[in-house]
Amino acid sequence: MMPNNTKRLAILSQDEVQELFGLPNFIHEEREIYFSLDPDEYLIFESLRQTNAKLLFLIQLGYFKASHQFFVFT
Template identity: 45%
Template sequence: MHDSGKRLTILTVKEIQALYGLPQFTDEEQATYFALDPLVKQQLDQLRNITTSVYFILQLGYFKAKKQFFISHRETLIN
């Protein structure tokens, strides 16, 4: 019989954050990942409110950087 309370640890907390956490960008990276081409700007104009637009830009930038989408809360994004 084995102890079901123990879990195998493969990644450290720091490694998990690096893989799955929100990216922390330098100013140069921000300019790169959040740059909007004309087609994206056109799509952005179709969104109905500023909150949706900001969320769209954030998701696009995060996806460009880490190739994944994030579920995030407004308070997390503000910080």
């Protein structure tokens, strides 16, 4: 259980929270599945001009396909 310095109930351990809400770890085959683009996704990707926007699009799309969540990347 997580250290409880407040009066909140801790139901999940840190490992369980990480498993549910943390960034997924992909094996090679999963990376090929989640980070490949279908024709519509590729058109959106190509419409982006800046490299950082293209990279963020790929990362967000891949992680969303895997977990149905959006993550903030720094």
